Amino acid sequence: MKSLKKQRRIQIIGVAVVALVLSTALIGYAMRDGINFFRAPSQVIAEPPGPTEVFRIGGLVEEGSLVRGDGLTIRFSVTDGGAAVPVTYSGVLPDLFEENQGMVGTGRYINGTFEATEILAKHDETYMPKEVVDALKEQGVYVAPEG
Structure with missing residues (x-):
């Protein structure tokens, strides 16, 4: 049971990291033309x-x-x-x-x-x-x- 909870926690952390990196990349891409x-x-x-x-x-x-x-x-x-x-x-x-x-x-x-x-x-x-x-x-x- 504990290994299933650990595995789920690792999956959630991994998804959160990927979402954070993706959102940062999208924000940077959107702002590239707005910075002079x-x-x-x-x-x-x-x-x-x-x-x-x-x-x-x-x-x-x-x-x-x-x-x-x-x-x-x-x-x-x-x-x-x-x-x-x-x-x-x-x-x-x-x-x-x-x-x-x-x-x-x-x-x-x-x-x-x-x-x-x-x-x-x-x-x-x-x-x-x-x-x-x-x-x-x-x-x-x-x-x-x-x-």
Whole structure:
């Protein structure tokens, strides 16, 4: 009788372990497209990612680089003070998007240009995404907002 209970307990533990491993694998598989790593322009230039890798880039929109093309295509450069990466975006830009302001874009780095699928601009006078602040501090060009 005791050996039957031990055998049943081992079976239950085995099924629980298999279920845990399977659920962890399914969660990881489901999240693989939802995780986008942040990179500063200097990091993108130093170690260019592959053309299939989706990531976020952030920094300041370089002054004099904003060019509106035909239709909804916009070209500009994003910089962290150490390097600048050219960006193309097809779509409507946020109202607060302008030169010398913080931005974060999601997309791919293809043939030396970041092709953005989404652009986010700063929210108010003092807001800047944490990743952008960290990247600017790392380059030694961060200036804290006054006030």
